[in-house]
Amino acid sequence: MATSPESEHPIKAYGYAARDTSGILSPLTFSRRATGETDIRFKVLYCGICHSDLHFVKNEWGFTKYPVTPGHEIVGVVTEVGSKVENFKIGDKVGVGCLVGSCRSCQSCASDYEQYCEKQVLTYGVPNFDGTQTYGGYSDHMVSDEHFVLRWPENLPLDSGAPLLCAGITTYSPLKYFGLDKPGTKVGVVGLGGLGHVAVKMAKAFGAEVTVFSTTSAKEKEAIEGLNADHFINSKDEQKMEAVRGTLDGIIDTVSANHPIAPLLNALTPHGKLVLVGAPEKPLEVASFSLIMGRKLVAGSNIGGIKETQEMLDFAAKHGITADIEVIPIDYVNTAMERLLKSDVRYRFVIDVANSIKAE
Ligand SMILES: [Zn+2]
Ligand SMILES: [Zn+2]
Numbered sequence: 001m002a003t004s005p006e007s008e009h010p011i012k013a014y015g016y017a018a019r020d021t022s023g024i025l026s027p028l029t030f031s032r033r034a035t036g037e038t039d040i041r042f043k044v045l046y047c048g049i050c051h052s053d054l055h056f057v058k059n060e061w062g063f064t065k066y067p068v069t070p071g072h073e074i075v076g077v078v079t080e081v082g083s084k085v086e087n088f089k090i091g092d093k094v095g096v097g098c099l100v101g102s103c104r105s106c107q108s109c110a111s112d113y114e115q116y117c118e119k120q121v122l123t124y125g126v127p128n129f130d131g132t133q134t135y136g137g138y139s140d141h142m143v144s145d146e147h148f149v150l151r152w153p154e155n156l157p158l159d160s161g162a163p164l165l166c167a168g169i170t171t172y173s174p175l176k177y178f179g180l181d182k183p184g185t186k187v188g189v190v191g192l193g194g195l196g197h198v199a200v201k202m203a204k205a206f207g208a209e210v211t212v213f214s215t216t217s218a219k220e221k222e223a224i225e226g227l228n229a230d231h232f233i234n235s236k237d238e239q240k241m242e243a244v245r246g247t248l249d250g251i252i253d254t255v256s257a258n259h260p261i262a263p264l265l266n267a268l269t270p271h272g273k274l275v276l277v278g279a280p281e282k283p284l285e286v287a288s289f290s291l292i293m294g295r296k297l298v299a300g301s302n303i304g305g306i307k308e309t310q311e312m313l314d315f316a317a318k319h320g321i322t323a324d325i326e327v328i329p330i331d332y333v334n335t336a337m338e339r340l341l342k343s344d345v346r347y348r349f350v351i352d353v354a355n356s357i358k359a360e
Contacts, residue, residue, distance in 0.1 A: 004339045005030035005067065006309050008132050011041075014359035015139025016330055017067035019059035025057065025333050028067055028222050028357070030135055032143045041151060042079040044357070047137035048073030048323070049100075049161035049349040051194060051256065055336055056125055059123050065123055071137030072098040073165040075158045085146050093152035095313070097165035098123055098303050101136060102145045112305040116147075138330065150310050155319030160322035164313060164347040166283065166303065166322060171199035171252055171305035172312040174275040180250040185209030186250035188267060190235070192219045192227075195254035195277060196322055200227045203252075205319040211248065213264070224322075224345070226274040235263065246294075248272060261298070262290060270294040275301050276318040323348045329356035 007010075009031035017028035033039045038111040051071035055061055064123070078092045090092065101121030109117050121128050126137030129195040149166070152158070176182050180203070187208040189199045196212070200223070203210045211231040212223040233240045241263045248267050256278035264274055272294065286298060304312065317323065325348045328336050336349045351357075 005133065005135075007031060011143075012140055012359070013135065015069045015351040015357060016333060017069040017135075017138075019060045020069050022340075023054070023057035025138065025337070026225065026356075027360075028069060029262060030067075030069070030139075032133075032135070032141065033130070033299055035080045035082050035143060035170050037084040038145050038147070039082045039143050040078055040085060040094065040149050041143045042078045042094055043140060043141050044074055044076040044137050044139060044353040046075045046159045046162045046327075047071040047351045047353050048164045048166065049304055049333070049336055049340060049351065050163070051137075051340065053256055054340055057337070061138060065133060065308070067093035068125045069135040069138050069140070070124050072096070073167070073240075073258070073350075074123070074137030074142060075141065075152060075162045076327055079141070081146075087151070088146055088149060093158065095150040095152050095162070095165050095171060095263045096123060096137070096142055097150065097309055100148050101129060101304070105149070112307040114305045115303045137353065138333070138351060138357070139292065140353070140359060145338075148306060150306070150313055153313055156313060156317040159327055159350050159352070160325045161313070162350050163323035163325065164198065164253065164316050164321070165309070167194050167198045167348065168202070168316060168321070169303070169304040169309045169312050170195055170277050173253070174252055174277060174299075174301035174316070176198075176308070177301065178250055178273045178275055178299065180208065180252075180273070181206040184209065185250070186211070186248045186263070186269075188213055188248045189229075190253040190264065190285050191255040191278065192216075192223055192252060192347075193254065193322070193343060194348045197227055199252045199254060200229050201321045204228055205315070211244065213251075228335045237242070241267065245271075250275065252277060253283060254278045257293070259357045262287065263291045265296055267300070268296050270292065273297045273299060277301055304353070325350045327352050336340055
């Protein structure tokens with residue numbers, strides 16, 4: 001029996017949703033499941049606007065089902081816990097990132113790599129195990145199995161910390177996995193947006209020497225003075241690109257527009273790693289010799305597992321890492337999306353959900 005978003009579950013919920021490929025968000029009344037034995041229900045306080053949200057509301061990846069309520073950088077306060085919940089209580093500050101489910105039994109899940117589980121359930125816009133759609137954090141409250149809920153560190157700000165749940169873990173995880181987390185490591189970061197600016201902060205906190213690559217010279221000051229990067233290179237400047245040949249241990253490439261990677265491979269030392277976390281539309285062009293001569297690696301990385309996301313939040317709290325944000329009310333969200341499309345934000349919008357999304 002087909003049911004409407006409003007009536008498929010017992011608990012009324014309210015948020016903002018896109019209804020077609022225009023991507024324009026407007027109020028939506030829907031519903032969420034009752035709190036199960038291992039579930040946590042929480043009131044959403046803040047939710048970051050990730051570039052994925054923009055792709056998703058416009059169906060640019062081709063699998064959006066409307067209506068879609070985006071948001072996977074969600075911070076809130078617990079209002080109800082199921083009878084078998086072990087790690088949380090009412091009043092706790094919590095976060096939910098990009099995942100709200102996985103099979104919990106495959107090899108990836110058993111190794112705390114839920115982000116690579118074939119049966120992972122994204123926080124919004126996909127069918128959950130019960131067949132109903134998931135709805136993200138541009139909404140008044142969330143419900144999730146406690147396994148996918150993060151403890152919010154006491155001294156980590158709720159608003160500027162929220163983007164870490166996607167942008168933070170997306171950059172922290174490859175820095176760790178590819179051994180770029182050692183003091184003195186020479187790390188490049190390509191692109192200075194939502195992901196890139198957090199990548200710089202993470203790498204600096206690990207003690208790396210950080211070089212920012214951007215095609216926008218105006219970002220030099222932001223990179224060096226604002227984010228404490230050690231070097232800045234306009235990647236269109238062939239001379240400067242040549243000058244860094246063979247010097248970097250690893251590069252985190254956050255750019256999702258099509259761009260050449262050959263100059264980046266040149267910048268790597270032997271055994272250097274180029275890690276992609278942005279997803280350009282077109283396939284990459286890689287000359288075999290640019291990898292063979294130096295045993296170089298081109299890799300990809302997607303967010304992080306739940307255990308590692310917790311570790312990242314605790315690391316961020318310890319080192320005072322947050323995102324640079326612009327807090328907005330929900331009625332500004334469509335303008336924010338337009339500005340995000342033009343990279344006109346330093347560097348992340350965060351929606352003040354608690355004060356602006358309220359059921360009428
Ligand atoms: Zn994201
Ligand atoms: Zn699994």
